[in-house]
Every structure is written in C-alpha cells, then in structure tokens.
Amino acid sequence: MFGQPSIQIKQEANVAHSKRFAPSSSGSRKIQKRKGGKGKGPTVAAECKGKAKVAIKGKCFHYNVDGHWKRNCPEYLANKKEKEGATNHVCSSLQKTTSFKQLVESEMTLKVGTRDVISAHAVGDAKLGHINLDRFGRLVKNGLLNELKDDSLPPCESCLEGKMTKRHLTEKRYRAKEPLELIHSDLCGPMNVKVRGGFEYFISFIDDYSRYGYLYLMEHKSEALEKFKEYKAEVENLLSKKIKILRSDRGREYMDLRFQDYMIEHGIQSQLSAPGTPQQNGVSEKRNRTLLDMVRSMSYAQLPSSFWGYAVETAVHILNNVSSKSVSETPFVLWRGSKPSLSHFIIWGCPAHVLVTNPKKLELRSRLCQFVGYPKETRGGLFFDPQENRVFVSTNATFLEEDHMRDHKPRSKLILNEATDE
Incomplete structure (x- = not known):
C-alpha cells in the first residue's frame, strides 16, 4: 500500500532502467527480426557494438520519410515515451539498457518525485507497520521520504485485514415532503426494570416530515404488529392520508411474515437498514436515546422505578411540543x-393536592399525590396516590412545584438500560 507500480509486474520478469536512446557501451548483440514475416520492407537487422551501427531500410509512416520504420523512429519513440511517462520497462530484450535486475515475487518498482526508479519489496508500508497515507504525506513533507508522483495507490490486503472499519455515511438523507410519507420506527427493550402493568418494551413511530412521535408500551415483542395497526388507524384517520414508507431495522418483529404481509396488503413500502448500520435508522435510534436520557434526568422524583413508563410517555409529549433542530x-x-400551548406543562413527579371526589363531612377535601403524566384521551393530569397505590386522572389539582424544586436532589436513583435480549 505504498506506491502505484508504474508497470505491470510479473514474477521472474526483467526490469531494466533505460536511458533515452543511449547506445549500449558494453558487449554486442545481434537481433534478427521479422524473419520470413509479412511486411512491406525487407528483413531488418540491428547490431550494437561500441557505437550502435544500425542498417535500416523501410518507410516511416509517422513522418512519411524513407530510411527507417515507424517503430525505430527516434522522434516517434520520444513522443510516445513522454506521453506514457515510463522510466522503466518490462521486456524480453536487454538492448539499449544500462542495468537490469531480476524481480522476485511480490516485488514492485516505484516512481518517485525525483524521476528515479526504485525497487521495493513492500518497503514503506510493511517496514513502517502499515501506517496510513496521511503519515506518509507528513514524512514526505518533512523530507524523510521522496514524494510519490502517483497518488492512486493499490489496496493493501494486510491493512484491510488489520484496520478495516465501518464506512461513514456521508450522503444526504431523504426528507419527506408531507406527513405520513415516511415513518421511522424502532423497538427498545427488554428493559432492566419492568413498568407498572408488566411492560418491558416500547415501540416508537416518528413522522419524518414533522418529527411528531408516538410511543406504545408492550409486554412482548410479538405485539409490534398490533401496535403498528393501532398507530396506522389513528394517524390515517386524523390526517386523512396514507402511510407510504415504514423505515426500521432488521429486528425479528419487523421481519416477521405477518408484519411483512400486512405491509404488502396495505401498499406500504418497507425500508430495512443494512445489518450492522444503525445509522440508516438514525432518526428512531436517536429519538429512543433522547427519551431514555430524559427519563433518567426526570427520575429524581420520589417515585418507584417502575414509573419510568409514565416518564417516557411524558417525554414524548414534551418533544412533540417543543422546537427541534x-x-x-x-x-x-x-x-x-x-x-401548541405550553401553559399546562408541570414538573414531572412534583407533589400536588388533588381534590377528593365525594368526601364525607369530616374528611379532608384534598389528598397529597404526585403528578406522573398527561392522559391521552382527556384533559387534566395523571396522579399517583401512594395511600391507595393507584394512578387516576383529575383536573382539580394544586401543584407544589416551588416546594418540589426547593427539596430537589439532583442524584438519580434509577439505572435504566436496555437489557440483553435472549
């Protein structure tokens, strides 16, 4: 992986350093060519002894002159050599050469910036521990190596085996032009803490155009199709549009035949990310990571760990109503x-006095509860009553946010992570 060979190398080939049309000064050699061949001129003989004596008879079709063939025309060969830029040749003849050497297997020749030709047995790359091209560039800049004239270097299999990494996705992602044109989905779980009700998973659906998201808690992965049907019916009825594309990873819940058949039946295109490339489903992956980060930050409230399901649903509601980059x-x-209106937002987990419905004459008119979320079907808030250990909906509450912030303890006791799936 050091230099682009300036010639094709074959084992046991002869590499010769040439001087441009310099006659050989040692030995003599006689070459007989075109013996009995088909040509327009007679047989050509060439002798090299001391100074070259060449007896050539023919016609040069390059300059249209008599006295030599086109292949022996000095000006034609000089122009051809300048265009090719070759300073060495692989040939079966040693005519007009000053030196030569026998190449061994895997040896190559390199043409460097000084117009010299050097032979190397995987020199720079192997001897320098297969360093990358940037380091070679810095060595050239510091004068420790000659500059390479050709930057189109061949791949080094040793480097590929020892240093290959994932390809960076630099292409611009497609953005939808209208709602429901493209939906991102991802399933997260099983979590290391179960939610009230026995939920271990949640699946998210994010519209690419608006980045408006839905989230559903699940007990098992097999519920993914039913949750998608629920999501599809709700959003298509709300917007009077049809889902066109669903983008997801290659989880078993999405590759299930029932899921794929349902997609085909309703004309929904399935886009699956390539194995080992979660970046292709980056919208859902980043959204799930953001949701879990928000849940961990919100969990300082004095609530059991099993309430993270209410926290993640609250986080989705918040993200749908705030700006996004x-x-x-x-x-x-x-x-x-x-x-949207942000006036109804309350600190998650803060205490609140909630009106007691139908109290007796001497009973308290309110009860201290904790705010745990926003109901989907109605206005008001979700409150947890620790005395009765139940969650209910109420619109009559007075929140103690200032007291909650004054007693705020930033340490989070919840360790929420995605457990290893079986």
Missing part, C-alpha cells in the same frame, strides 16, 4: 397545523 417549526405545528 431537524424541522423549522415545532412538530405539533407541522402535524396538527396549529401552535
């Missing part, structure tokens, strides 16, 4: 067509 407007604006 991927789109010009908030996802809610691009998805619903109207500006």
